[in-house]
Amino acid sequence: MSRRQVLAGAGGTGLLAATASPAKAAARTRRARAGAADGTPEQIHLTWSENPATGVVVSWASPGLAIRPRVRIGQRVIPAESRPYTDGNNGETVWTYHARVSGLRPGATYAYAVTADNDSNAADSFSATFRTAPQGRAAFRFTSFGDLATPNTSWVLSYGQSAYAVEAVESFQPLFHLLNGDLCYADLNPKVQPEVWRDFGNNNQTSAASRPWMPCPGNHEVEFNNGPQGFTSYLTRYTLPDNRVPGFGGRWYSFRVGSVLFVSLDADDVVYQDAGAFVAGPAALTPVAGTGQSPIEPGTSFYLRGYSGGAQTAWLERTLAVGRRDESVDWIIVQMHQCAASSSATGNGSDLGIRQEWLPLFDRYQVDLVLNGHDHDYERSFPVRGTDANAGHEVATGAVVNTLRPHPVTTTDSGVFDTSQGTVHLILGCGGTDAPLDEYGTDTADRSPFPGGRPPRTPQRQAKVFTQANRPALTSTPDVYARAGADAVEDAVWSARRDTATGYGIAVFDVDPAPAGSEAGGQPSIKVTHYHAVGADPVNPGTGVKGAPTPDYTEFETFRLVRPRL
Numbered sequence: 001m002s003r004r005q006v007l008a009g010a011g012g013t014g015l016l017a018a019t020a021s022p023a024k025a026a027a028r029t030r031r032a033r034a035g036a037a038d039g040t041p042e043q044i045h046l047t048w049s050e051n052p053a054t055g056v057v058v059s060w061a062s063p064g065l066a067i068r069p070r071v072r073i074g075q076r077v078i079p080a081e082s083r084p085y086t087d088g089n090n091g092e093t094v095w096t097y098h099a100r101v102s103g104l105r106p107g108a109t110y111a112y113a114v115t116a117d118n119d120s121n122a123a124d125s126f127s128a129t130f131r132t133a134p135q136g137r138a139a140f141r142f143t144s145f146g147d148l149a150t151p152n153t154s155w156v157l158s159y160g161q162s163a164y165a166v167e168a169v170e171s172f173q174p175l176f177h178l179l180n181g182d183l184c185y186a187d188l189n190p191k192v193q194p195e196v197w198r199d200f201g202n203n204n205q206t207s208a209a210s211r212p213w214m215p216c217p218g219n220h221e222v223e224f225n226n227g228p229q230g231f232t233s234y235l236t237r238y239t240l241p242d243n244r245v246p247g248f249g250g251r252w253y254s255f256r257v258g259s260v261l262f263v264s265l266d267a268d269d270v271v272y273q274d275a276g277a278f279v280a281g282p283a284a285l286t287p288v289a290g291t292g293q294s295p296i297e298p299g300t301s302f303y304l305r306g307y308s309g310g311a312q313t314a315w316l317e318r319t320l321a322v323g324r325r326d327e328s329v330d331w332i333i334v335q336m337h338q339c340a341a342s343s344s345a346t347g348n349g350s351d352l353g354i355r356q357e358w359l360p361l362f363d364r365y366q367v368d369l370v371l372n373g374h375d376h377d378y379e380r381s382f383p384v385r386g387t388d389a390n391a392g393h394e395v396a397t398g399a400v401v402n403t404l405r406p407h408p409v410t411t412t413d414s415g416v417f418d419t420s421q422g423t424v425h426l427i428l429g430c431g432g433t434d435a436p437l438d439e440y441g442t443d444t445a446d447r448s449p450f451p452g453g454r455p456p457r458t459p460q461r462q463a464k465v466f467t468q469a470n471r472p473a474l475t476s477t478p479d480v481y482a483r484a485g486a487d488a489v490e491d492a493v494w495s496a497r498r499d500t501a502t503g504y505g506i507a508v509f510d511v512d513p514a515p516a517g518s519e520a521g522g523q524p525s526i527k528v529t530h531y532h533a534v535g536a537d538p539v540n541p542g543t544g545v546k547g548a549p550t551p552d553y554t555e556f557e558t559f560r561l562v563r564p565r566l
């Protein structure tokens with residue numbers, strides 16, 4: 001058990017105990033324990049409700065069925081909805097609870113406690129505080145990273161940095177955190193998925209019980225035998241704002257904080273890349289007998305492209321159109337896991353599916369900022385709008401491919417960018433997972449034509465681009481399958497900054513609404529600071545030097561987004 005889990009299990013500061021009778025609570029606990037099930041809350045985390053200024057959802061899990069699970073806030077006791085599920089691979093039942101807390105005051109701090117009749121900590125139940133979002137044009141801070149994993153290195157792709165990453169969020173005290181996909185890689189530990197999710201939830205509780213953590217699904221939230229898109233583990237643990245699209249709740253959503261419209265998408269629906277759930281072989285994946293599930297044969301993957309039948313893109317267009325028409329919205333910020341503009345060499349790279357489906361909408365409705373994970377590094381684009389045609393080449397043949405390369409509206413790295421002119425993309429897959437991928441592409445051969453045959457002064461940055469599905473293919477080893485990397489490359493003229501020092505970091509966003517008449521002349525801005533954890537790479541991919549998890553996050557770069565108010 002990690003230090004974080006010990007802290008999580010130790011409970012909170014006892015606000016509930018101050019308002020309840022310890023003797024009665026102890027008696028209740030004894031009665032409940034006689035019933036065997038352990039309803040002690042754990043993995044406690046907050047999400048925004050539909051209106052972050054007036055409501056949150058408190059969610060948690062317990063080892064067994066909780067009796068009368070509830071949240072106490074002030075004089076109110078709010079019963080929680082029980083939402084259990086049974087993991088399709090190992091047959092374990094997971095008990096989750098969700099309590100909607102509404103009717104709160106904007107910009108106010110509240111204390112709450114979580115308990116149940118069979119809470120073994122009932123005498124000193126878990127408690128914490130949170131703050132609701134401000135109303136109207138107000139300054140606030142949020143943070144973001146993806147690809148977090150857990151601190152328990154027994155699990156594939158888990159690493160100790162994920163505990164420090166959660167502490168880093170707390171150190172910046174944001175109003176909320178955006179967790180942009182690949183939460184814990186449970187799918188890569190298919191026989192023990194609930195255990196991986198539990199370590200993830202208990203690690204996050206250190207921060208997520210005190211401020212909402214708003215997630216989007218990544219390719220590794222996709223699990224065999226857990227729902228139509230494999231999202232049951234994810235969807236059961238989170239209650240997210242309602243997108244009002246029947247059958248697709250929780251997969252994508254939007255919410256407003258101050259003058260910012262946040263839009264969270266599931267790019268699994270549009271990318272050419274395959275999802276995380278994959279049986280490479282030679283052995284089949286055999287679910288435990290009690291699940292009734294058949295063995296999953298080598299070469300099987302869970303390909304999701306197109307799963308919503310266009311419903312997500314239609315919702316996105318409606319949401320962006322309404323948002324951009326709304327005069328109280330200055331900024332539109334999108335989070336999704338996979339990347340439209342990443343030049344990682346060792347990771348996945350960019351995906352044409354996002355460029356085809358969503359970048360035209362980002363252009364039309366002037367999306368300011370896109371936050372991604374997926375590649376375990378930090379990269380920032382110049383503001384981009386429109387495309388450069390036929391700028392890519394097939395890896396296999398060198399033939400020209402139209403990768404719809406995002407067109408940079410400037411290539412001057414001034415540190416101040418007007419996002420009414422173009423969208424800035426940030427890759428933030430720098431949470432805490434093992435496998436840092438902070439190596440980036442360079443086109444040393446450079447296929448671009450140069451007038452007069454002169455070579456370029458410096459090699460161009462190069463990005464890999466998926467333009468085709470990379471379904472599993474049989475290797476030369478019998479019954480062993482693999483999936484190809486990206487099939488095309490392009491010169492990454494849109495790439496502005498890449499962190500080559502470490503694969504770990506956190507981005508901090510300070511929204512300054514600059515109300516009309518203020519000193520800044522009424523021009524809203526967002527200050528973005530990326531902090532990175534130098535030395536945290538288990539093995540630096542560039543140098544081979546071994547590192548270790550570190551709590552030291554130091555500034556890598558700061559820049560500002562500005563937007564003239566119309």
Ligand SMILES: [Fe+2]
Nearest residue numbers: 182218219374
């Ligand atoms: Fe990913």
